[in-house]
Amino acid sequence: MLHSSPVSEAILEVRDLIKRYAATTAVDGVSFRVPEGICFGLLGPNGAGKTTTIEIMEGILPPGAGEVRYRGAPLGERFRQEAGILFQKTALQDFLTVRQCIALFRELYRHGLTVDEVIDLCALQALANRDSRKLSGGQQQRLLLAIALVNDPAVLFLDEPTTGLDPQARRNFWELVQSIKARRKTIILTTHYMEEAQLLCDEIAIMDRGRIIAAGPPRQLLQQHFARILLELPRQQFPAEAHALPLNIQEVGTHVEISTDDLEGALRILLGAHVPLTNLRIRPANLEDLFLHLTGKELRP
Amino acid sequence: MMRRMLAVLHARNLEFLRDRGTLAFTLLLPVMIVVGMGFVFGGPERPLFKVGVLATTVAHGGGGFLDERYVDFVAEPAEPVALERLRHQQLDLLVDLRAPARYWVNTDSPKGYVAERLLLARVPGAQRQHVSGKAVRYVDWLFPGILGMNMMFSCLFGVGYVVLRYRKSGFLKRLHATPLTAFEFLSAQVLSRLGLILLTTLILYFGIGAIIGFHNAGSGALLLLLAVLGALSMVALGLTVAARFSSEELVGGLLNLLTWPMMLLSGVWFSLEGSPRWIQWIAHVFPLTHLLDAARAVMFDAAGIVQIAPQLLYLAASSLILLAIGAWSFRWRID
Numbered sequence: 243m244l245h246s247s248p249v250s251e252a253i254l255e256v257r258d259l260i261k262r263y264a265a266t267t268a269v270d271g272v273s274f275r276v277p278e279g280i281c282f283g284l285l286g287p288n289g290a291g292k293t294t295t296i297e298i299m300e301g302i303l304p305p306g307a308g309e310v311r312y313r314g315a316p317l318g319e320r321f322r323q324e325a326g327i328l329f330q331k332t333a334l335q336d337f338l339t340v341r342q343c344i345a346l347f348r349e350l351y352r353h354g355l356t357v358d359e360v361i362d363l364c365a366l367q368a369l370a371n372r373d374s375r376k377l378s379g380g381q382q383q384r385l386l387l388a389i390a391l392v393n394d395p396a397v398l399f400l401d402e403p404t405t406g407l408d409p410q411a412r413r414n415f416w417e418l419v420q421s422i423k424a425r426r427k428t429i430i431l432t433t434h435y436m437e438e439a440q441l442l443c444d445e446i447a448i449m450d451r452g453r454i455i456a457a458g459p460p461r462q463l464l465q466q467h468f469a470r471i472l473l474e475l476p477r478q479q480f481p482a483e484a485h486a487l488p489l490n491i492q493e494v495g496t497h498v499e500i501s502t503d504d505l506e507g508a509l510r511i512l513l514g515a516h517v518p519l520t521n522l523r524i525r526p527a528n529l530e531d532l533f534l535h536l537t538g539k540e541l542r543p
Numbered sequence: 544m545m546r547r548m549l550a551v552l553h554a555r556n557l558e559f560l561r562d563r564g565t566l567a568f569t570l571l572l573p574v575m576i577v578v579g580m581g582f583v584f585g586g587p588e589r590p591l592f593k594v595g596v597l598a599t600t601v602a603h604g605g606g607g608f609l610d611e612r613y614v615d616f617v618a619e620p621a622e623p624v625a626l627e628r629l630r631h632q633q634l635d636l637l638v639d640l641r642a643p644a645r646y647w648v649n650t651d652s653p654k655g656y657v658a659e660r661l662l663l664a665r666v667p668g669a670q671r672q673h674v675s676g677k678a679v680r681y682v683d684w685l686f687p688g689i690l691g692m693n694m695m696f697s698c699l700f701g702v703g704y705v706v707l708r709y710r711k712s713g714f715l716k717r718l719h720a721t722p723l724t725a726f727e728f729l730s731a732q733v734l735s736r737l738g739l740i741l742l743t744t745l746i747l748y749f750g751i752g753a754i755i756g757f758h759n760a761g762s763g764a765l766l767l768l769l770a771v772l773g774a775l776s777m778v779a780l781g782l783t784v785a786a787r788f789s790s791e792e793l794v795g796g797l798l799n800l801l802t803w804p805m806m807l808l809s810g811v812w813f814s815l816e817g818s819p820r821w822i823q824w825i826a827h828v829f830p831l832t833h834l835l836d837a838a839r840a841v842m843f844d845a846a847g848i849v850q851i852a853p854q855l856l857y858l859a860a861s862s863l864i865l866l867a868i869g870a871w872s873f874r875w876r877i878d
Contacts, residue, residue, distance in 0.1 A: 302720060302876070319722065327720040333712030335554055337561035342554065349550030350721040389717075 253278040253397055253428050254299065258308035261294050268294040270452035272308075276445075278396075281419075281429040283443035285436070285529070291452040292432040293330060296401050299430065300327050312397075323352060326395030328386050330402050334374050341370045344388055351393035364388040364418060380411025387418060397428040404438060416441060436529040446529070450537045464527055467535060473500040473508060474523040484517050494534075501527070547723050551731035555705075559735065569697070569739065573747040576689060592658045595619040595628065595637040603640040608665035614658070624814075630676035631684070631843070636662060644669040651675050679843050682755050687838040688811035690747050691773065694740055695805055695831050698777035699798050702736050703785035707794050710785075710877060719875035726870050733778050733866070740774045741767075761841035765848060769841065772858035773834035779865035780830065786869045789877040805829045810836070833857045 252275040261269040269291045276282045284292045297303040299310050301317040312321040334343050344357050355363070361370055364384045369377065374385060383403060390398060400419070404412040412435075419442055423429060433439055439446055440460055447457040456463055480498045485491055489508055492499045502508040505524070512519060527535075560566060596609070598618040609616055619625035619637065628634045629649050636658040637647040644666050648655045650673045662669060709715045718728060751757070759766065784797050808815065808822060809831035815823055826832045837854035840846035848855070 300720060302716065322720075322722045325720070327717075329713065329717060329720075331713055332717045333714050334717075335558050335709075335714060337558045338554060342557060346550050346554040347721065350547050350718075350723050352722075 251277050253313060254430070255311040255314075256295070256299060256308070257311070259295065259298055259305050259310070260307040261291075261298060261303065262306050267452050269298070269305075272449075272452070272454055274447050274454065274457060276397075276428060276430065278428050279426045280444040281423055281431060281442050283439040283446040284430070284432040284449060285434065285439050285446055285533070286432075286449035287434060290449040292449055293401055295449070296399055296430060296432050300325065300399050302327075323393060324396040326390035326393060326398045328383075328390045328398075328400045328403055330405070332386055334385075334389075336375065338374055339371050340366055340374055340377070340385055340388075343374050343385065344392060347389045348392040354393040355391065357392075360388045360391050363391060363421075365414075378411070380407050380414060383407060383411070383415060384418065387415075391422070395427065397430065398422065400429060400431045402432055402434070404433070404435065412438075436533070440529055448533060448536060455536050456532070460529060464529070464532055467532055470501040470503055470527055471505050472525055472527055472531060473502065473505075473512075474498070474525070475500070475517070475519070476521050479518050479521060481515075481517060484512075484515050487511055487515055501531075544724075544727060548727040548731050548734075551718075551723065551728055552735050555731060555735040556738075559739065569743060570746070573693060573743050573750065576693065576747065576751070592635045592654060592661070593617060593633070594658055594662075595625045595634040597622060597625065597637070597639045600638075600640040603642065603644075605638070605640045605644070606665040608638075608662055611661055611665070614661070626674060627814075630674050631679035632676065633679065633681065633684075638662060638669070640666075645672060646670070647672045647674055649674050649676060651677060677760075677843075683757055683843070684814075684839070685812065686751060686755065686757055687835055687842060689751070690744055691809070691831050691835050691838065692806055692811045693747060694744055694770070694774055694834075695777050695802060697740050697743065698736065698774055699781040699784070699802055701739070702732055702778050702781040703794055703798055704791075706732060706782065706785040707789070707791060710789055710874070711791075713876075716876040725873040725875070729782060729866070729870055729873065732782065733775065736778050737771070737774055740778075741770060744770055744774075759842050761845040762847070765841050765851070766838060769834060769837050769851070769855070769858075772855060772862065773830060773838075776830040776834075776858045776862040776865065779862045779869060783865045783869040783872070786872045787874045789874075805831045808832070809834075830858055830861055 254276040256272060256274050256276075259269050259272040260267070272291070272295055274282075284295060286292050294303065298305045301310070301321060310317055312318075312325075335346070338346070341357060341361065344360055348354055348357055348360075361367055364387055366381075366384060366388055369381055369385075374382075377385060387400075387403070390400075403419075404415050407415060416438065419429065419431075423442070429442075431439070431442060443460060445457070445459050446463065447454045448463075449455070456467060458466070474497045477493065477496055477498050489511060490501045492501070500508060500512075509519075592614045594614055595617050596605075596619065598620045601609075601618060617634070619628070619634075622639075625634065625637050626647060629637045629647055632649055632652050632655075635649070635652060635654040639645040646659070646662055646669050648659045648671065659671075706715075709718075715728075752759075780801065781798070784801070785794055788794050788797075804825070808826040809829045810826070811831070815826055815832075833854040837846070837851035840851055
């Protein structure tokens with residue numbers, strides 16, 4: 243069959259992916275393309291279908307329908323040789339040192355970095371001879387990243403890589419990912435940390451209930467859906483009668499949030515109504531607000 | 544392909560050798576069996592004659608012969624089985640007390656000669672028939688059974704649980720994300736366990752052999768070949784059981800379901816000759832039965848490769864079939 247294939251620089255292409263389990267549809271018709279060399283983020287709350295989608299992309303789960311193509315071809319031996327994967331949860335073999343774990347995985351690939359190069363890259367020099375079970379959460383995650391990098395992959399999958407890490411370890415991990423990005427690797431990242439996505443991702447797709455509800459570069463998405471400025475005021479400071487003001491007012495947790503395109507106009511209205519502005523906070527909308535705006539749900543559980 | 548298999552094999556061996564508890568137990572268990580068998584069977588032989596009496600003929604009396612002291616009279620239900628025992632000197636004499644009385648004696652057995660004198664003193668006209676054959680003490684007969692049983696537990700539980708543990712921990716899923724194939728992974732597990740089993744079996748063979756003073760009548764190389772094929776077949780069985788499932792309870796139950804009948808019906812402790820046909824039929828499904836039949840034929844009757852070819856073939860074929868089923872039904876992840 244002849245295809246008039248479109249000129250494409252996409253390294254990965256996901257077409258009409260569907261995955262159903264007994265009672266639920268985890269992924270419900272998802273399509274997107276990932277250009278080579280970018281960091282692509284799949285965002286969404288727990289249960290949105292991120293992990294199912296990324297595992298189908300990794301070739302670990304068979305799709306119910308649809309397909310994933312790597313460099314224009316179905317996933318095969320070439321993909322296995324050129325992909326690096328970090329799962330959400332992975333146990334390694336017991337009783338092996340950090341170096342031995344890396345060496346085992348290095349032997350499974352034809353090409354790649356040397357074990358020492360990977361150890362240096364992931365700052366594991368001091369831990370190389372330690373039993374892999376005796377690592378902290380952050381160290382463990384660095385080891386798993388090292389294992390994902392042994393074949394010097396063209397595409398790197400990171401499934402919620404910093405979930406459960408303390409803030410310091412998370413920041414260290416982000417620095418590592420940025421150094422990998424600088425090597426022109428394609429990265430597919432799932433996360434429910436908006437800060438992580440905003441820092442690392444060039445493009446994102448926001449998922450909810452198995453579907454993509456918005457996709458594009460984060461800045462563009464914010465402008466497109468949410469070109470607004472947010473004013474935050476403590477709730478108890480906000481007079482009940484002020485809710486009737488001609489403004490877009492929403493109660494969010496302990497705050498009242500006013501979104502507007504016209505900052506001066508909004509401030510004038512608030513001043514005119516004698517709303518106390520002592521604790522006023524003005525900030526640009528972020529991905530967290532975008533998600534709330536799109537789904538009506540908070541992103542973090 | 545070879546490189547990936549060797550990498551997994553190396554890592555598995557490292558893991559096993561560093562798991563001090565399991566390693567100690569694996570090496571200690573054979574030593575404990577050796578010491579235990581030495582304790583039970585190492586003492587001086589009891590000065591006792593063992594005379595088989597064909598069971599249907601006991602009522603015929605025997606002129607007071609059955610009242611002799613220091614003689615252990617055993618009722619033997621079937622003549623062919625009893626003759627086999629006489630040949631292996633598990634009996635010193637076999638008598639048929641119906642008139643005219645008959646008896647069989649093993650001409651290679653000194654105790655048989657004395658027992659014969661005792662019988663003729665009480666039943667002067669008894670007709671003599673003879674068999675011949677070297678002594679096979681029960682301890683010698685049990686010896687291959689113990690080796691085989693130890694091998695069976697090590698194969699089935701050792702491999703089955705390791706694969707299950709890898710699957711449950713997610714290590715298998717991680718390996719699946721690499722170019723490693725199921726065949727390479729399974730081959731590495733088989734080879735790792737095979738090496739370990741051959742090592743412990745050799746320790747047992749020479750350890751127990753020295754204690755009980757065992758002499759192999761047949762070819763050592765043939766026994767080694769049997770051990771390799773037998774272990775391979777049972778490792779393959781363990782892998783097949785653990786190929787898909789993710790529940791320890793289920794796999795543990797299935798392994799018990801296999802090991803217990805094998806332990807009881809494969810001829811580890813007693814011969815199956817004379818047992819009902821359907822039991823023998825079941826027993827011959829188990830690889831352990833074939834392994835022990837062939838091993839005893841080599842060890843006691845110096846059987847050659849031609850005589851034990853059917854058992855060798857069965858073990859080889861069942862290994863291949865089970866490995867194929869195992870690789871085909873293999874699951875990397877918990878469904």
